[in-house]
Amino acid sequence: MFNSNGFYTQLGFISSTQNNNVNLPNKNGTIALINDFVTTPAGTTNTPAMTIPNGALTTTPQNGAIERDSNGQLWETHNSIRSRLITTSDGLITLAYKAVTSIQTNLDIATSSTIQYLSASSIIGKIENISVQRLNSNTRITSLIYNNSGVKPKTAKIEVFLRINNGLFANHWTGSSAVNQVKIMEYSGLNNYGLKNYQNLMLFNIQNSNPSLAQWSTVDFPLQTVNDGIITTADKSYYLRDAANSRTFGASEASFSFVFINTLEFADEANTEGLNSRVLLRSDNYALFIETIR
Numbered sequence: 001m002f003n004s005n006g007f008y009t010q011l012g013f014i015s016s017t018q019n020n021n022v023n024l025p026n027k028n029g030t031i032a033l034i035n036d037f038v039t040t041p042a043g044t045t046n047t048p049a050m051t052i053p054n055g056a057l058t059t060t061p062q063n064g065a066i067e068r069d070s071n072g073q074l075w076e077t078h079n080s081i082r083s084r085l086i087t088t089s090d091g092l093i094t095l096a097y098k099a100v101t102s103i104q105t106n107l108d109i110a111t112s113s114t115i116q117y118l119s120a121s122s123i124i125g126k127i128e129n130i131s132v133q134r135l136n137s138n139t140r141i142t143s144l145i146y147n148n149s150g151v152k153p154k155t156a157k158i159e160v161f162l163r164i165n166n167g168l169f170a171n172h173w174t175g176s177s178a179v180n181q182v183k184i185m186e187y188s189g190l191n192n193y194g195l196k197n198y199q200n201l202m203l204f205n206i207q208n209s210n211p212s213l214a215q216w217s218t219v220d221f222p223l224q225t226v227n228d229g230i231i232t233t234a235d236k237s238y239y240l241r242d243a244a245n246s247r248t249f250g251a252s253e254a255s256f257s258f259v260f261i262n263t264l265e266f267a268d269e270a271n272t273e274g275l276n277s278r279v280l281l282r283s284d285n286y287a288l289f290i291e292t293i294r
Contacts, residue, residue: 057082110150110276112269119258119288121165129206129217129250132293135184137198142282143190150277155265157188158283165255168245169238173216175245181259182238184221189228190279198224201293204251211250219251258288 043049052068057075061082067075074085127133143156163181170178185198202221208214217240222233240249260283266276 110266110271110278112153112265113263115262117260118163119260122254122256122290124166124255125252127204127251127254127256127290127292129204129209129211129252131204131251133202133204134291134293135198135200135202135221136287136289136291137185137196137285138287139187139196139198140284140286141187141193141196142280142284143193144280145190146278146280148277151266151268151275152190152277153264153266153279155188155263156190156279156281157186157263158281159183159187159261159263160185161259161261163257163259164240164249165257167243167249167254168241169219170241170245171238173239173248175239175241178241178245182236183223184236185223186225186227187283188225191228192226196226200224202290206248206250211248211253214248214250217248217250260285 040049052066052074054068054070054072057067057069058065061077061080063077063080065075065077065082067077067082069075075082076085077083137160139158141158145152160183161181162184165180168175168178168180169182170176187196200222202219204217204219206214206217211217218237219240220235220237223236225232225234240251240254241247242249242253262281262283264279264281268276
């Protein structure tokens with residue numbers, strides 16, 4: 001319906017199965033859908049499901065708003081705080097420590113035990129075949145002995161492994177001694193407690209930019225061990241292979257995860273003598289991500 005200021009329209013039920021375009025006038029206002037929700041069409045190879053143009057951010061952040069600034073960066077607002085959305089274009093590849101907040105081995109019956117947790121997976125193609133990455137981790141370690149007069153465990157450790165979900169790590173470019181995960185961090189000992197900050201480089205390299213033609217593809221990093229507060233490092237180098245161990249595998253083809261493993265091991269594994277100490281071993285990981293340097 002037209003009036004002196006323009007027009008307005010009311011949409012009713014549309015039984016047609018054809019595609020319909022409704023062009024709204026360039027006016028201020030709110031489009032409200034009552035007791036309903038918005039479903040966009042599926043994206044295609046030519047058109048995205050939805051596009052938010054570049055523009056200016058609102059002067060006052062509005063809860064629930066998603067905005068794109070003049071540089072194309074996305075922002076979201078909740079609790080009246082506007083935050084920029086971090087994406088892989090920022091050079092961060094987040095393998096978040098999700099689900100549980102803690103991995104806890106709490107042995108009231110003082111028997112040997114191992115608990116494992118697997119992180120989320122990285123997206124294939126987010127790590128270049130030739131690149132420098134920085135691995136960052138912030139973990140709080142808790143280890144307590146409840147009865148010092150008992151027999152202490154011979155092993156108390158928290159290990160962090162890098163897992164390749166669709167490939168293998170090998171000791172030689174031909175694929176010898178191939179495994180799907182390798183250790184990158186270890187916190188061991190009953191006096192190894194407190195906040196642990198870890199930051200080190202991971203170097204990816206390949207002999208030919210085309211993995212199908214490359215003789216080798218490698219990852220190099222320092223393995224850090226903290227044993228009762230004493231830090232040691234050992235340089236490690238592995239060759240990347242596909243899951244069938246039949247060819248060289250580029251880092252850009254790989255999907256990675258982190259694996260946390262807590263282990264308490266007693267000489268008397270089942271505590272049949274009833275002499276083992278009751279021990280608590282817990283790891284709380286607050287940050288875990290890979291950052292692209294170049």
